[in-house]
Amino acid sequence: MQRVTRDDVARRAGTSPAVVSYVLNNGPRPVAPATRARVEQAIAELGYRPNLVARALRSTRSNVLGLVVPDSSEGYFTQLTHAVERAAFARGSLVLMGNSAFSREQEQRYAESLANMRVDGLLLVRAEIAGAAATESALDVPVVYLHHQAPAGSEAPSVVLANNSGGRLTAEHLLGHGYDEIGCLTGTARSGPVADRARGWTEAMRAAGKDEGNVLRTGLDRHAARADIRRWLQSSRPRAVMATADGLALDTLTVAAELGLRVPDELAVIGFGGTEAAAHSWPPLATAGHSFDDFAGAAVSTLDQLRENSPATDQILDVTLTTRASCGCR
């Protein structure tokens, strides 16, 4: 049994294929109500489903967005991915997604595949990848960087959190609690969101005249990170920890439980990212963040602007603090 095409519908409705298109797309030409009704009936009777591939080829618009994240299983990226999917669907688009596994080569591979698939736009979420831009210029597709600033040499706009001021905010909150030894738990990258948050911490500590030397930098391997944190908590014994990502903060909570350290009484912890997981840990984790739906929505709109050749500018989203038990509040 052959698939039903637009021609079948036209034949059955006793009209031309063009009119079927006009009905389907509600334009660009008007259709008489009676004709429209006949077409709609034919569509229903035949169970016609427009071939979106053909439409995409003809119209050079696929209604598909590409999304590349480092690791869609990691809490923060998971939520960003979900939010992008929701924002896209609300706008009538579907999302083709890929995991770069923190590898520039893999990111490039996905970006190319996605571009060849003629996605309407590409959302690139980088993390902890040093170095050059993906050669997005050759891709000939609108690109927006999400979460991470666009790399040097890139023309693409970005939508990022106010990481530096957010870092200051969280550090100041801990300072406000009166904690003396405040450590910073962060990643190894020298630039990027996580590094910016750490810089904010440094600035706040310096401004308060406190020791800014207690920094633990750890990598992406979660098991190793835990071991690092354990050693750190045992040796340098900070009274409070600002983690530059919720994942690190949650690991700190777990290690604290392992060591029998009471949070927040013996160790206060604050995270960054505003993930759901933070609300569900024990004790609940204070965290700085921004609504993921807003975040994703801003990125998708920016992509739209790019398509319309409007000059898209970088966006920096304000970060607000959600205080919870872990920092010493309540």
Place this chain on the structure above:
Amino acid sequence: MQRVTRDDVARRAGTSPAVVSYVLNNGPRPVAPATRARVEQAIAELGYRPNLVARALRSTRSNVLGLVVPDSSEGYFTQLTHAVERAAFARGSLVLMGNSAFSREQEQRYAESLANMRVDGLLLVRAEIAGAAATESALDVPVVYLHHQAPAGSEAPSVVLANNSGGRLTAEHLLGHGYDEIGCLTGTARSGPVADRARGWTEAMRAAGKDEGNVLRTGLDRHAARADIRRWLQSSRPRAVMATADGLALDTLTVAAELGLRVPDELAVIGFGGTEAAAHSWPPLATAGHSFDDFAGAAVSTLDQLRENSPATDQILDVTLTTRASCGCR
């Protein structure tokens, strides 16, 4: 500047468009080495990128798989989604994904969009959705159900875990520890994976001559579930809990911490799903599960079989137990 097409490449290489296709697809006709080299050079010089939309239209194969999950942010589905993406990419396909939000209507909407996008196959992950099949028959696309059995009236094969025997396995493990009052924490659906696991628990309890009455059924709202669990632990005080999903088990761990119940000394907990999160909780959560990569791989292969019109059969994946501190081991 116009995009480079295959004709441009042919012109530059001084050959015909067909030959360019033969080079690109490595067939179906042979190409002389010298010609091939010229074509490849032209491709490189022009920065040609094949239009996969056109290819999909012509070849009726998109190299795109559709995936619909209830909630890609929930730990288990997150990992399943990631694994599907990986399995698909390994096979040369990308994944278009959608969140049904546990709604049959939304699932149907996505399934239709995805089918209209002419995905090569549809992977449907259902949970806690009662009732009818998506009208997949009209979709005219290979469908495989993942995680959940195919609904009644569906012809589609499914790839599921051995939920019933897995439920027995976990219950028996708890029984083996010598715990007396063993409760079961599960969902509200009367059928499906979670219900099957609970049934396995019941069978094991009955076989052991133990009380099978201590069951808490709770819904999808996480906040409400926590409150339910709290009341349950306080009133019926089971010595051990088998949760039919890791998410519920992790919530139990959190509530236990809140209540000051020591796990496993005062309350043993075991989960189901084999998620990563289970390995990172405190205490580490024992859980029954199956490799997500296998799980996703099986689903993707089944989809391939369906495309080749091989008779695809249901698959039931064995579940193994990973014991960790939470159940009393170690």
Place this chain on the structure above:
DNA sequence: GTGAAAGCGCTAACAT
């Protein structure tokens, strides 16, 4: 208001 027709960029059958 409606229809005819020209492609979008590609694959592959059919020629040579």
Place this chain on the structure above:
DNA sequence: ATGTTAGCGCTTTCAC
């Protein structure tokens, strides 16, 4: 081994 060509199913311009 290579070239010619007929579509895949659709959108939209242009005629009527």
